Amino acid sequence: MDFIGAYSPENLTFLLSGFMVTLKVAAIAIVLSFLLGTIIAIIRYAKVPVLSQILAVAVNIIRNLPLLLIIFFMRFALPEVGINLDIMTAAIAGLTIFEAALISELIRSGLNSIDKGQIEAARSSGLNYIQTLWHIVLPQAVQRMVPPTVSQFIALLKDTSLAVVISLPELMHHARIINGGHQDYVIPIFIMVAFMYFTVNYLLSIFAKRFEAKHA
Amino acid sequence: MINFSILINYWDMFLEGFQNTLIASMIALLGSFVLGTIIAVFRIAPFRPLNWVGAAYVEFIRNIPLLLIVFVFFYGFKFGGFTAGTLGLIIYTAAFIAEAIRAGILSIPKGQTEAARSSGLTYIQTMRYVILPQAIKVVIPPLGNQSLNLVKNSSILGVVAGLDLMYYADLVSLHTYVVFSVYIIVALFYLAITIPLSFLVEYLERRLTTSY
Numbered sequence: 001m002d003f004i005g006a007y008s009p010e011n012l013t014f015l016l017s018g019f020m021v022t023l024k025v026a027a028i029a030i031v032l033s034f035l036l037g038t039i040i041a042i043i044r045y046a047k048v049p050v051l052s053q054i055l056a057v058a059v060n061i062i063r064n065l066p067l068l069l070i071i072f073f074m075r076f077a078l079p080e081v082g083i084n085l086d087i088m089t090a091a092i093a094g095l096t097i098f099e100a101a102l103i104s105e106l107i108r109s110g111l112n113s114i115d116k117g118q119i120e121a122a123r124s125s126g127l128n129y130i131q132t133l134w135h136i137v138l139p140q141a142v143q144r145m146v147p148p149t150v151s152q153f154i155a156l157l158k159d160t161s162l163a164v165v166i167s168l169p170e171l172m173h174h175a176r177i178i179n180g181g182h183q184d185y186v187i188p189i190f191i192m193v194a195f196m197y198f199t200v201n202y203l204l205s206i207f208a209k210r211f212e213a214k215h216a
Numbered sequence: 217m218i219n220f221s222i223l224i225n226y227w228d229m230f231l232e233g234f235q236n237t238l239i240a241s242m243i244a245l246l247g248s249f250v251l252g253t254i255i256a257v258f259r260i261a262p263f264r265p266l267n268w269v270g271a272a273y274v275e276f277i278r279n280i281p282l283l284l285i286v287f288v289f290f291y292g293f294k295f296g297g298f299t300a301g302t303l304g305l306i307i308y309t310a311a312f313i314a315e316a317i318r319a320g321i322l323s324i325p326k327g328q329t330e331a332a333r334s335s336g337l338t339y340i341q342t343m344r345y346v347i348l349p350q351a352i353k354v355v356i357p358p359l360g361n362q363s364l365n366l367v368k369n370s371s372i373l374g375v376v377a378g379l380d381l382m383y384y385a386d387l388v389s390l391h392t393y394v395v396f397s398v399y400i401i402v403a404l405f406y407l408a409i410t411i412p413l414s415f416l417v418e419y420l421e422r423r424l425t426t427s428y
Contacts, residue, residue, distance in 0.1 A: 060414070061403075064364075064406070064407055064414055065368065065403055066369070066370075066382070066406060068382060069402065069403060072382075076399075077398075077399045077400075079395075080396040154279065158280065159281070161281040162372075164375065165374075172284065172287070175287075176291075179291060187288070190292060193284055194284055198279045198280055201279035202279050
């Protein structure tokens with residue numbers, strides 16, 4: 001094991017640049033999947049006819065598939081039906097679709113946890129259905145949603161590593177490139193990679209715990 | 217649109233991959249259950265240093281990607297793809313199972329432990345006869361979820377040539393120059409395991425949470 005050679009300034013900056021891509025892709029995917037997940041959850045919560053049934057089937061298929069398969073599919077299968085996504089878009093699309101399915105389930109259970117009496121009270125005091133959702137149900141559901149969403153973001157940061165299969169230039173891909181010619185770098189580099197993931201994810205999990213303790 | 221003749225022509229390969237996915241998942245489930253139980257015991261045992269070891273394991277493993285663990289075994293220790301993948305799955309899933317088991321044990325009121333201890337049972341007896349039989353009810357639904365995740369995560373074997381469904385999917389699509397149909401077929405194979413499993417988990421969740 002060659003720690004000194006492995007941790008040369010060039011290698012470390014190369015790893016960091018990969019980690020920046022990991023963070024960027026994860027951040028974009030979490031925002032998009034949160035939006036998409038919220039829309040799906042509201043449609044299913046409001047029981048919009050036809051659409052909510054279609055989404056129920058779609059969500060159950062997506063969340064029961066491996067994310068790896070979905071990412072691979074986005075990049076290599078879609079071109080056969082005329083949809084060409086570049087690596088970055090394919091990675092973000094795969095992650096977003098998968099996470100949105102999971103997040104929509106979290107939000108739906110958050111919405112369902114709001115006492116039905118509140119909705120009836122809001123409706124009978126003259127708010128319409130949209131107003132009730134917007135002013136009464138969503139604000140409470142969102143607060144309950146923060147800790148599970150942070151956990152989902154941690155999961156997403158970890159899952160971004162699966163995009164190595166489509167050569168997204170993220171942390172794991174860069175680690176593999178450095179390790180390519182040097183067997184004695186492998187363990188030191190993977191230790192550094194673990195350190196990077198761990199630091200960010202651990203801080204996030206502490207934040208989630210704090211938030212939970214404060215708002216419980 | 218989906219070319220199902222590939223399924224018939226390459227049936228042997230799909231079946232081989234499907235079997236290996238099942239085998240890897242079963243081994244990993246058993247292994248991570250054993251390891252997870254040990255870690256959970258470490259975390260709640262009345263001995264501080266063990267608590268720290270257990271907590272460090274869970275916090276570290278939960279916050280790094282599964283793929284990294286698999287790569288350490290594959291590239292670092294030069295294990296074969298199947299072994300590296302399965303070991304990675306065991307080590308990764310054990311952290312989540314340990315947390316589920318710990319949460320189950322902690323959900324049993326402390327008064328029961330105190331009562332059992334003061335009526336003369338040892339710590340081990342208290343666990344064996346009082347706490348664990350009740351905790352198992354709380355633990356089973358999250359364990360079901362973990363096994364579901366495990367089956368999906370086993371696709372990681374494909375990245376290190378681990379002979380699973382994803383690996384054979386890759387092989388078949390290289391043979392046929394067809395990707396779309398091959399991956400739809402593979403998706404159906406995965407769903408054949410995960411959909412029934414998710415129904416089972418939901419059923420257990422309903423049964424076990426209402427039986428108090």
